[in-house]
Amino acid sequence: IGTLSNDLEQKLSFNPAKKSNFILIKGYKSNYLHVAEVKVYGNFGDKPYIVDKNVTFGLEFNATTGAYVGKIDAKVKGGKSLNYSILGDVPFSINNNGIITLTGALNHNKIQSYNFKVKVSNGDLISEASVTVKLLSTHGVKAWRWSGISGGSINSFLDSSHYKNDLPDSSFFLDKFDFNENREDNFGQKMSAVLRVPKSGLYTFAIIGDDGTRFDFNGIENFAYKTYWGHYQDWDSAGKSRKIYLQKGEVYPMSVYLKEGGGLEGLSVGWKMSNEDTFSVIPSEYLYKEELNSTNVQPIFKNNISEFTVVKSENSIGDILLNLGAYDSQDELTYSIVGDVPFSIDEDGNIVISGSLEVKDYEFDVKVTDGTNEVVHHITIHSPVNTKGLNEAKEAFYDKARAFDGTQSVDELVSSFLAYSHKKAQNDYDLYITEPLDGKVWQFIENNPSIKEGLYASRFPIDPYSIKNLGDFLAKWKEDGKDDAFIQKYKNVALGLAINAKERGIFKEAVFGDTADH
Numbered sequence: 001i002g003t004l005s006n007d008l009e010q011k012l013s014f015n016p017a018k019k020s021n022f023i024l025i026k027g028y029k030s031n032y033l034h035v036a037e038v039k040v041y042g043n044f045g046d047k048p049y050i051v052d053k054n055v056t057f058g059l060e061f062n063a064t065t066g067a068y069v070g071k072i073d074a075k076v077k078g079g080k081s082l083n084y085s086i087l088g089d090v091p092f093s094i095n096n097n098g099i100i101t102l103t104g105a106l107n108h109n110k111i112q113s114y115n116f117k118v119k120v121s122n123g124d125l126i127s128e129a130s131v132t133v134k135l136l137s138t139h140g141v142k143a144w145r146w147s148g149i150s151g152g153s154i155n156s157f158l159d160s161s162h163y164k165n166d167l168p169d170s171s172f173f174l175d176k177f178d179f180n181e182n183r184e185d186n187f188g189q190k191m192s193a194v195l196r197v198p199k200s201g202l203y204t205f206a207i208i209g210d211d212g213t214r215f216d217f218n219g220i221e222n223f224a225y226k227t228y229w230g231h232y233q234d235w236d237s238a239g240k241s242r243k244i245y246l247q248k249g250e251v252y253p254m255s256v257y258l259k260e261g262g263g264l265e266g267l268s269v270g271w272k273m274s275n276e277d278t279f280s281v282i283p284s285e286y287l288y289k290e291e292l293n294s295t296n297v298q299p300i301f302k303n304n305i306s307e308f309t310v311v312k313s314e315n316s317i318g319d320i321l322l323n324l325g326a327y328d329s330q331d332e333l334t335y336s337i338v339g340d341v342p343f344s345i346d347e348d349g350n351i352v353i354s355g356s357l358e359v360k361d362y363e364f365d366v367k368v369t370d371g372t373n374e375v376v377h378h379i380t381i382h383s384p385v386n387t388k389g390l391n392e393a394k395e396a397f398y399d400k401a402r403a404f405d406g407t408q409s410v411d412e413l414v415s416s417f418l419a420y421s422h423k424k425a426q427n428d429y430d431l432y433i434t435e436p437l438d439g440k441v442w443q444f445i446e447n448n449p450s451i452k453e454g455l456y457a458s459r460f461p462i463d464p465y466s467i468k469n470l471g472d473f474l475a476k477w478k479e480d481g482k483d484d485a486f487i488q489k490y491k492n493v494a495l496g497l498a499i500n501a502k503e504r505g506i507f508k509e510a511v512f513g514d515t516a517d518h
Helices: 154-158 161-165 388-403 410-430 439-446 449-458 470-479 484-489 491-503
Strands: 054-060 068-071 083-087 092-094 099-102 113-121 126-136 141-147 170-174 178-181 187-196 201-210 212-217 220-226 244-246 251-260 265-273 307-309 320-323 334-338 343-345 350-353 360-369 374-383
Touching: 054 068, 054 251, 068 126, 083 092, 092 113, 154 187, 154 212, 154 251, 187 265, 201 212, 201 220, 201 251, 251 265, 334 343, 343 360, 388 410
Parallel strands: 054 126, 307 374
Antiparallel strands: 068 099, 083 113, 092 099, 113 126, 141 170, 141 187, 178 265, 187 251, 201 244, 201 265, 212 220, 212 251, 320 350, 334 360, 343 350, 360 374
């Protein structure tokens, strides 16, 4: 067509007209190429002209009927009216302005992407556009961090063996490409999100951070970058991209890199349209963690623990052993355990002891489902303890304590408590002794009341609300004429009940004399 002769605005005309699908612009000889803007004027021909014949739009996974999807931009010679129609069985419709909207229900667990044709006709001739609509996950930014990498440049991060060969040391989510903190030195961080354009027009992007930063846009590496550190949201000194036209509803993948050496760390990615004076951080409402596909709509377990050993100090019913929670940003999850084991799993994925343990290995599956997709994780839990006797004694005591109404025998409740205390003391003291206590040791303890009482008192197991009617129990004890000798024999019981009573404000005066005062 021609050669530009200088850096001023120029117009190239020619006759006859040339027919082309694209224009190639290249640098002249050894000169660098800096293109600000090119406008092309000419005739479309008789067929409807579609500006972009292959277009990809994005839509939130939970979008409702009537949601805006995108627009097919078409023109025709002579200003004739155009008719638009969708070819294919998809939950979308298109009006005569080329605007596509959602008209049916979405099921992101079954279908994550729609592909169809749009036909544009001027009444005589037809043109077609290929359209893809991708469903998007929840708002936000995915982030991965590799620690222990020195240097402040992006290359020192991307060229490091840790980044090339290892999984990240941590992964997390951000609301947007923007943070300012001082928590760690010597790390590299990669972030990604999908941008859904809110308004058609010319955009310029900017990036600033501490230390080196890089912004890749829609597969274009180093679309904007800054090789050294800058102050938080200092847009004047930020690295800036060229202007680019973006259409409302279209989606573009973005990747951002940060290399932190020392001191403060921060990052901001901003944008502005051609009619705006200043940059601003890209809002979270236009950023999505990822495009959905058949893999990432399924629940993903947050860790891959396959074996776990019960700690001796955490083996009681109700103790949480570990978390096997899963991630699914689109759906609520339901957990269940497959197998006859003394464990349960709560709504957060915590594995909880729900029954007595034996000295054995328990193998079972944890199943999580989002209602459509189901994922199973196999785990083995090693138990070095046997808690059956302790749990049976505990439940026997609690059954009596919770039902006590003043008609039962005080001796029976005390006896039940002592049986539980004995098991509890034996279990607890096993925690601190390498070799298990054998029968001779326990016989020695049984024959020395003061030692036995000390063991029980130091591991007193009654919680303040165990006994249903503690006031009635104390009154019954007093009425039954329990004397000082009895109290001295079971002084740990008396002391514990007195403390319980005091905490619950059940009585004003000391029931057991000096023992209760102590």
